[in-house]
Structure formats: C-alpha cells, structure tokens
Amino acid sequence: MPFPTSLLPxxxxxxxxxxxxxxxxxxxxDITDDVRITAGISIEEGRADEGNKVDPSKCTLTLDNRSGNYSPRNALGQWYGQLRKNTPLQVRVDQGVDTFGREVTNGWGTSDSGHEWEVGTPSAYLVDGAAGLVTLATDNLATYSRLVDGGALDVDVEYVASINxxxxxAAWRSGVLARYIDNDNHYRLYTVFDPSGEIYVRIAKVVNGSIPxxxxxVPTGVTYASGTKIRxxxxxxxxxxxxxxWLDGTTEPGIWNASVEDSDLPRGSGVGFYQSRVEGNTNSGAMAVSIDYYRAAALLFTGTVPEWSVRxxxxxxxxxxxxxxxxILRRLQQGASPLRSPIYRQLTRYNPTAYWPMEDGNDATTAASGITRGVAASGTDVSFAGDDTLPGAATAAKLNTAGTSRISGRVTNPANTPNGYAGAAYFKLDSLPVTEKPLLEFRGTGRVTRWVIGCAPTAFTIKGYDADGDQVDAAAGFHTIDPTKWFAMQLETQEVGGTTEWVLIWHQVGATIFxxxxxxxxxxxxxxxxFTAYAPTDSTSVAHVWIGDNDLPFVDGTFMKISNGYSGELAADRIARLxxxxxxxxxxxAGETKAMGPQKVAKFLDLLRLAEDSDGGILFERGAGLQYxxxxxxxNPPVDLALDFDLGHVDDAPEPTDDDQQMGNDWTVTREGGSSARVIDQEHVDEFGRYEQSITLSLARDRGLRHQAAWRVFLGTYDDMRWPSISLNLARNPFLVPTWSSLVLGARMTVDHPPDQVAGVDVDVLVAGRKQVLKPKLWTAELNCEPARPWDVGTVVEGPEQALTTGRVQTNGSTLAADVVAGAGSLSVASTGRLWTTNADHFPLTIVVGGERMSVTAISGPASPQTFTVIRSLNDVDKDHDAGTPVEVYLPIRVCL
Structure with a gap:
C-alpha cells in the first residue's frame, strides 16, 4: 500500500x-538500514527568513555507527579511507514502484505504489503475474506508457527488462521517459536491444514532436540473448x-555508459516508458519486451558530507x-581563491613555454611568471599596476618614459615547437610616436634570430634579422586601429618545407576585425x-606577453571576447560559461537577460552572484549543481501549487507578518566603472521614513540604470504581507506529494480562504526557502514565502497600437463620490484625472476599494463622476465604504526590470 498507509519509502x-x-x-x-529514520531526516534549502541570498542547502540525519563503519579513522570500518571530507550523499523517496505481481489484460493496471499505468495502445499491454509485457506485432511500431503521478522533476529510475x-x-528500443509533459515533449533514455546481440544506450529529447x-x-559491452534480464x-x-x-544479478558498474548536459526542455515531471520496434526489424512474428521490476525515486537532496563525527x-x-x-554552495563559498582574469585563463590553457601576465601589484619590481617553470621579467622605469583599463585583465604594467623604459624576460625552457612558434602581447600607447620606434622584440633561433616590431606615426612595422645582424625580411602596414587604445598583437610563424611563412596580426580590443x-x-x-617590450611614447602600457606554439587561437571571435573581458556577454551566458x-x-x-560589463578578478561564486544581481535573477542549488x-x-510566474485553508491543506497556523524586512524606498544603482542613478519614492519616505539602499552592478552600459533603481524601489515599497512560515503535512495530504516533489525554489503557491484575521488578504506567494522533515509515517514541510504579486507585470504586443495584453494601468485621483453600503451593485466614482474606460471590450476589470476587491462589468458616464456596475466581495470582504475612499486598479501594470 502507498504512503501514508505504509511507511514512507x-x-x-x-x-x-x-x-x-x-x-x-x-x-x-544504499545506507538506509544504518539511518535512524525515526529520529527524522531534515532537509533545508533556499533563503532563510530575513535573508537576501539563497543559502547552501542542508540535510541533517543520524547514522547508527555501532558497526564503526562511519568512523573515518577506524581501520576495520567498511569504508576505511573512503569517508573523506565532502563525501557525496543523496536522499530519495520512491514515487513509483512495481513488481507486476498481478494479472491484467489490455493495460498494466495499478502499480505496487498505488499509481495507475496510463498506456497508449492497451491491446499491446498485459501483466502475467510476474512481469509487464509490451507486444508489438510488426516493425515501425511504438507505444507509450506513463505512471500517473508517479514521477518527479529530478528522478532516479531503475528497471529490469528482457526481450523474447x-x-x-533493426533494434528494439526500450526508453525511459523523464521530464514528461506530453508525447511531444520529454526526454528519452534508451536501452537498445541491438541486432549485434549487444546492448547499446542513447539519449534523445522530444521537443514539439521533433527528436534531436x-x-x-553507445555500446555498453553487455550482451543479451532471448530472456536475458538487463538492468x-x-x-x-x-x-x-x-x-x-548491466546484467541483472551482477554488480552495478561505477561508470555511466552515456551522459549529457542539457537544459533546453521545458519543465515536466512525468515518468514512464517508450517501447519501439524499429523500422527494418525482420524478426518473424510478434516481439515482446518484459519488465519485471520498476522503481522511480524522487531526488530530494544531493550534497556532500564535510565532516564525520562520532558520538x-x-x-x-x-x-x-x-x-x-x-x-554545493557551501563548498563554493568556502576557501575559494579569486579567479584570474579572462585573458590569463585563456592564455594559460594553451601550454605556453613562457608567459608574463603583468598583473602584479603596485609595489612589484619584477613581472612574475605566469607558469611554474618560468622566471620573472625585469624592467627599467616600470610602474606595475599602473593601468587597469584593459577589460580582460586585472592590471597592466606601464612603461613610463619613451626610449628608456623597457621590460624583458627570457624563456627558461625554450623547447623547439613542431613547425613554428608564436608570441603575443597587449599594448596601449599614450600618444602616437613622431617617428618609427621599437615596440616589441623577440629573440630566437632559426634563420631569423631577432624580430623587431615597431610603431610609426601611421603604421606598424616588422623586421627580421639573422645571427649576423643582416635583415632577412621586413614589412609595414597601416595601423587601421587606434594604438592609443588597447590592442592585441601576435607574431606567428609556420614552417612549410624549407620555407617559413610568418604573419604579424593585430586587433583593437573591443572591435571585431583583425x-x-x-x-x-x-x-x-x-x-x-x-622578449623585450619598449616604450615608443611616454606612458606605454603592456600586458600579457605570451610565448609558445603556433596553435594559439588568436584570429578567433572568442579570443576577441576574452580580450574585452566578455563585455556585453549576457548574464545567463556568463553563468553558463563560468x-x-x-x-x-x-x-x-530560458529567458531574456541583461548584457554585462567586463568580467573582473573575483571569486567564482562572487562572479555568479554579480551576474545574478545585475540581471535581477535567482541562483540556487539543483541536485549536485546549480540552477539559474x-x-x-x-x-508572471504560473501557480505551481494551489491549496485551500478550508480543506486542511495547511498544517499549523501560519505566521504572516507585515514588516519592513525588504523595504527600500531610496535606491542608488551604480555601474562598475560607470555612472549611477538614484530613485526615491518620496511619498513612501514621507509616510514611513527613509530606507536607503545601494548596489553596484556589472552592466555593459549606463543606459537603464534608472530603470534598475526604479524596479528596486517598486519591490521595496510594494505593500503586501510576508508569510515566513506556512506548514504542510504531506502524510495528511498525500495527493500533494507528486507536485511537491517537482517544485523548485521560486515556485508560486496560493492558499484560498485564509482565516478571518487576515480577511481580504491574498495568500499568493513565492517559495523562497523550505524545510522538510521525513520520518517513517511523517512528511512535513515548512515554507518561507515572499509576495508573488510584485512579479506580475503587464505585457504589450509590439505593433501599431501597442495593445496591452495583460494587466491594467493604474489610475490617479479616483475616489468614491458617495457612500456605498455592503452588497450594493453600483458605485459612483469621481476622477480628478483621466476618466475610466467605457469600452465594453475592456471589461471585466478588477478594482480595490477599502480592501474589498470588486469586478467591474461596465462603466458609464461621459464625465466625472462615473457609474461602475460591480460584482462585490471577490476576496470574501463585503462592507460599507465612505465617500472619498480611494478606488484603485487591482494589480496594475508596471514597468519591470
């Protein structure tokens, strides 16, 4: 019998x-037998009450350690030497279980866990008391089966199958359905019974009917015959x-045969099977696959154990x-070093033989090597950290005086490159030289032992000299860029037979042309x-001198983005890339995101949080990773969970509060390296006092800063109650389990018919954090929630009329022109500004008068006051209202971030 009649699985x-x-x-x-489940398993995740950011999730439980297996220093323990810091741990709850110990025709009936099997072709299905069978008479046939309410968003599915x-x-494909929305939208993870006698696997997704x-x-190395059971x-x-x-009855392997990362499919929580007798199959007669074991478990928590205690x-x-x-957030926020600059991270990937980032501090006297086997570069009249304007770098060195300042470095392990070498560096001149001056010199071996790259008033030059000092080759080309702004330059050689082809390449940082x-x-x-870098003019900046093989991808769009610090990169793309x-x-x-400014040197998690703040999104844990x-x-989030106080869906009495925790009526938003904007809701300040807030964001441009500040002022002054404690009892309401197992942070929840003490208040909230406790016969949850309605915004369809498709524009200065008694079906409304619409196509619309919500079905009158025909008490409030009471649009349209 299913939970709660039986123990929680x-x-x-x-x-x-x-x-x-x-x-x-x-x-x-599986260590379930060693867990003292009667003491409870507690799982906490999301944002704590009064918190601003999502905290690391936490799972608390007690292990029975009489065996000593969980004493990490116990040499006789089962996992001696393997109970390390941050050992992975996972908590699952079975959602659907079936051993098919029944007899059913034209379907699969009801599973052991009490869930119904919904099948696509009933005549193809039967249960014979030992297994569920799917029979397909000819090739090019397929059928679906789904375990109704037996899935979850994140699942572990295990099953045993054989074929006759x-x-x-051609093959038979037995595919697990996951994230199932409908037949046209889901994932399929196939066990393939191949004609070779080997089991293959494959992973596909179905999006709007197409199947990428x-x-x-992928071959698994597992072979099968008729009746061989494959797990x-x-x-x-x-x-x-x-x-x-793997073969049923053998040890489960420790590696996955196939794995992939994908996040493009819409959210679904269904699970089931897809069986296909592939076109071209030539087996004679009907073929059947038998499923004799099936288990689908919701993954409630995935994390790591940072410490092992013995009591x-x-x-x-x-x-x-x-x-x-x-x-994972706990590990990411502890002991992490700042990530180096984008240019450093790129250039060190390509195995340099020598590299000097020039990102030293302002007290440095030498330029540290960027590789462990290198030596520092030394200079004359150099100001380290004298320039911080290269977008993809932390800092740069400045060569102060034309003609005398320089910095030089030698390669300590100058191994021959296979067919040529490359050298690269970044420069910015304070001004153009009056005559040709040296900029960068490379010394080496081969026919050319010295390359001198120069900068003239209108062109770059390059000259190559042999060991005797004779000029081997030379060229000159117009700048076609502005050398007084940052540019990247590379010399690359390529040996072809007995000839060396060389090329000098440059591009302006932030541009797209080489x-x-x-x-x-x-x-x-x-x-x-x-190498030696020179100063053609006073205050010449230099950074990131790189020497290595000629495979450095310099002429590349990605290299350009890196040079520019990924400026203009969308916030979601930055999070995904990092x-x-x-x-x-x-x-x-999926969703539109903000364009960001250059990526600075900072800790990994801080860079993610900066993208989160700049975009106004939310970053939280999901399984072993993150979700953004x-x-x-x-x-405009949809309602994921609709509850009702009257139906007993809420367990303990909630604890709503009307406080100033998230209040902010005076916001200043500053762009890193840019301008700032300040927005004040003076009316709110006058009524409640000043709540001043500020934030610095990484944005690609100053435009939109006022918009950012205005949105934060709106959120900080929105007048609604918080619900920091709403309790659920899933044992009392087991029908909620499938939905609950598929909720993620930020899910929207409504609760109808609130108590009289909060009459007229909508319990329309977003789940900001939650704590759930699991025991053998108990599954409870306590939710920390925030108002959802601030995130409901109007939308406009672009076109000649800019038609409003959702929401209403708020009015100014509308009040009741006369007293109204409870239950009255019309109102007289006076307006000091524009009149209310009388267009029949605009009704119904919802208004709020003195806390009572009403539906307006018609408005008449060419002048103020106008007559409103209304349906009263939409929120269970019906009372008298005095003349002068404000009349306002319910949930008016607003400008969003």
Missing part, C-alpha cells in the same frame, strides 16, 4: 571514495542526464554518527628565447 545513499566535484563518477551505496528474441535487421539525439548509440539505471537531475546498463553514550554501546550534509602583415623567408623558425569552466553542473532556464532563473523568467 525514503532511502539514503552514500558515495564513499568518490570525487566530490565530479557527480558523473559517484558510485552510490535477439533482434534482426543528444547522445547516439538499467537512469538519472535525470538538473541539467544532467545519465544512463547505464557514543556512557556505555559505549550506543554509537552514532550525526551528519550535516550540505549542497589586420595582418604576412611574409616568408627560406629557412627555419625553431623557438623564441626572450560553470562550464569550473566543472559545476548548471541548468540555465533569469530576471525576466521570474515575471
């Missing part, structure tokens, strides 16, 4: 010895999709291991052994 899993930063390598061990013959001609393949057929596990968590197969009583016999596991001077000479280009660079799984939801909801995606 919760399980706890541990991955001893696994690398905490690579979820794809985690090998789970080795396929011929994410991972093609498959599928995990879908956040943006991660994984599948592996015992006075007798020494009752030994426990209290655990507090945490989500320029080049090419040439060639007879002879080799072995290696670069040193997470990819740091190996952190992230699911980025852009600011625009937070607008």
């Amino acid at each position: 919760v399980s706890v899993w541990l991955a001893p010895g696994s690398n905490p930063v690579d979820p794809s390598t985690w090998v789970w061990q 013959a080795v396929t011929t001609g 393949v994410l991972v093609g057929g 498959t596990r599928v995990q879908v968590s956040g943006s991660s999709l994984r599948i592996r197969c 015992w009583d006075k007798s020494g016999k009752n030994c426990t291991g209290p655990i507090v596991a945490s989500g 320029y080049a001077l090419p040439g060639d000479y007879t002879g080799s280009a072995d290696r670069i052994i040193s 997470c990819a660079e740091e190996g952190v799984p992230v699911l980025v939801e 909801r852009p600011g625009r995606a937070r607008l």
